[in-house]
Amino acid sequence: MARESTFHPSRAAQPTTDSSGAQVDWQDLSRRLHGALLRPGNPGFEDARKLFNPLHDDHVPAAVVQCESALDVSNAVLVAANRVPLAARSGGHSYPGYSAPHGGLVVDMRRMSAVSVQAEGTVTVGAGATLRDLYSALGQANRCVPAGSCFTVGVAGVTLGGGIGVLQRKFGLTCDHLLTAEIVTADGRRLTASAARTPDLFWGLRGGGGGNFGIVTEFTFSTDPAPALTVFVVGFPAGKVTEVLSAWQPWIASAPRELWANLNIAGGDPPGCRVAGCFVGPSSACGPLLDDLVSRCGVLPARRTLQDRDFFNAMRFFAGRPDRESFVASSRVLSAPASDPAAVTTLLTGRAGLALILDPLGGAVADVDVQQTAFPHRKAFATAQVYATATAASEVETAQSVAEVVAGLAALGIGGGYINYIDPALPEWPESYYGPNLGRLRSIAHDYDPDKVFDFAQGLRRV
Known part of the structure; x- marks a missing residue:
């Protein structure tokens, strides 16, 4: 069982070199995780690394962390930061395959997929949940949140990009219903982003795109009564x-x-x-x-x-x-x-x-x-x-x-x-x-990821 402690790079064991030449101590990371760390050749690695689009099957990461908690995400970020490319994966529908960086670390959120509808009408959603997970739970509670259509798409990606869908003209975008987001930032901190606590970050999470500010681990949305x-x-x-x-x-x-x-x-x-x-x-x-x-x-x-x-x-x-x-x-x-x-x-x-x-x-x-x-x-x-x-x-x-x-x-x-x-x-x-929102988004990305931990080809730290 992994220890309930926060990892810090200065306390890491001596790193080893993976096949891409990056310095990462995979054994130390594995010891700290509740979830599994999969490397090439491990059982389950081939299935875990693949995205929705088979054209990206040539994207072979150095490892996949199957996270079971926000602490797993935090440890993964801290051990991999600026050592290998790092990306979160939920539904795996990134059109260019950005959620499986070649030679990098995939932070796989799919085991964090619980959806819970609260009595007061809010719903908490793990960042690994798909739209099917969300709609199924909402349907049973007779509530609704406007979101996308494809059932295998991740709620996280939909929300962070704005969230267009078939109910948007009546109920707005998915991000319009976001109340709070639990997020792991580039320095490994676990924050609760909201309009009151972190107004700039919360603003950016509602349409600024996935992968730019950190890794969201849980969302809380307001809901509406499910209509006929x-x-x-x-x-x-x-x-x-x-x-x-x-x-x-x-x-x-x-x-x-x-x-x-x-x-x-x-x-x-x-x-x-x-x-x-x-x-x-x-x-x-x-x-x-x-x-x-x-x-x-x-x-x-x-x-x-x-x-x-x-x-x-x-x-x-x-x-x-x-x-x-x-x-x-x-x-x-x-x-x-x-x-x-x-x-x-x-x-x-x-x-x-x-x-x-x-x-x-x-x-x-x-x-x-x-x-x-x-x-x-x-x-x-x-x-x-x-x-x-x-x-x-x-x-x-x-x-x-x-x-x-x-x-x-x-x-x-x-x-x-x-x-x-x-x-x-x-x-x-x-x-x-x-x-017109580019300048403010660029500034927020710089504030929360000054060292480009979450850098990718079309990330906000590239502009």
């Missing part, structure tokens, strides 16, 4: 993207905040599209809104589904498959509706396997000022995710296609980017992700 929901899909025939996009934009902009509906444009020759979404209320009230969309489009849908569901089953409707998936992705942000829908259609023409997913903002998201939290896109019309399936053989070609669409959107005046869809190839990424 309607989920729906309206699929349109291929070749009608311009008409649907032209109608969808003013329709969703004028819709009540109870309605969220995204537009998924599938590349092809010709491209196709569908509108899918969630309505806070019964299907009897949602149906007329969909009738209005169809009328505006002037296109008869190829299919239409409309279902009343409770909170958990509505979230499960959007969950997707849990299997690992190879993909390349990026993002842009529409500050206003696209002025040339036909040009957007052209960008997707002939690009089978690539999708442009437009998720509307507005409503409760825009109720919060741009600089009230670190999330900068409060007044934008929608986020745009460019997502393409790939294989190891097609990765380079697929990445080029994604980059061409991203550049094409920029040429149409669609700039910016969403930090949770982080992309190393995105031009001017610091300004794109953080906008």
